[in-house]
Amino acid sequence: MSDFVIQLVKSYLKFLWYSKNEHGVHSPFVFLLVTKCFYDKTDFKPYSTKLETKTKKGKFLNRLFHYFQFEKGIYISENKKNETLKVDFIYIDSTYLNDQNIELESIIAFANNETCIIFENPHNSKVTEKHWKSVVASSNFNVTIDIFSFGLAFIRKEQVKEHFTIRV
Numbered sequence: 001m002s003d004f005v006i007q008l009v010k011s012y013l014k015f016l017w018y019s020k021n022e023h024g025v026h027s028p029f030v031f032l033l034v035t036k037c038f039y040d041k042t043d044f045k046p047y048s049t050k051l052e053t054k055t056k057k058g059k060f061l062n063r064l065f066h067y068f069q070f071e072k073g074i075y076i077s078e079n080k081k082n083e084t085l086k087v088d089f090i091y092i093d094s095t096y097l098n099d100q101n102i103e104l105e106s107i108i109a110f111a112n113n114e115t116c117i118i119f120e121n122p123h124n125s126k127v128t129e130k131h132w133k134s135v136v137a138s139s140n141f142n143v144t145i146d147i148f149s150f151g152l153a154f155i156r157k158e159q160v161k162e163h164f165t166i167r168v
Contacts, residue, residue: 004125011123015148019167029156030143030164037067038147038168057149060168064116065089074110086112094121094128108140111155117141119151136163 022034040063044053047065052058070088077093087110111117122132132151136144139161143154146165 007126007129008123011129012148015123015146015165016167019146019148019165021167025164025166027143027159027162027164029154029159030145030162033067033145034166037063038166040067060147060150061118064118068116070116076107086110087115090115090117092117092119094119094124104135104138104140108155113155113157115155117153119153121149122146122151123148 022031022039025031025034038060042063044062044066046053047062047070051062051065053062068088072087073089073091074087075091075093077096090107090110092107107117117135119128119132119135121128123129132146135141135151135153136146140155141153142156142159142161143152144163145152146163147168149168
């Protein structure tokens with residue numbers, strides 16, 4: 001087996017061991033997100049023409065976009081950033097995470113208290129997993145959620161720092 005497959009299997013087994021469903025969540029913000037977004041199986045129309053909705057990951061992102069009603073965002077991929085002042089979401093492609101030495105401060109500069117920072121495939125490799133662990137440990141983010149195929153980070157200054165591992 002290749003190192004990639006071994007890494008992915010080990011990460012997934014660890015994820016399954018620690019993950020919970022909505023019953024293990026005590027934060028009202030995260031509980032509502034899990035029950036009204038993650039577990040909502042409503043077939044929403046595509047939120048944007050750029051958002052692919054045929055795959056499981058695409059459907060999840062579509063539900064997330066509908067839940068938060070995102071308007072402005074940044075998509076970071078392979079050193080390409082759309083420069084905007086403050087945004088509702090920041091999507092970080094796993095290719096960027098894998099190849100770059102991620103600078104959280106430059107990403108946080110675009111975020112506000114309600115911004116959702118979406119990390120694609122945070123367990124895809126040892127490098128992406130290292131970056132994701134640095135986000136979870138960062139004092140800049142009070143809420144981090146790992147759903148294996150995505151990692152979500154929120155600043156939410158009014159909330160106590162907590163990390164959630166959720167099965168979707």
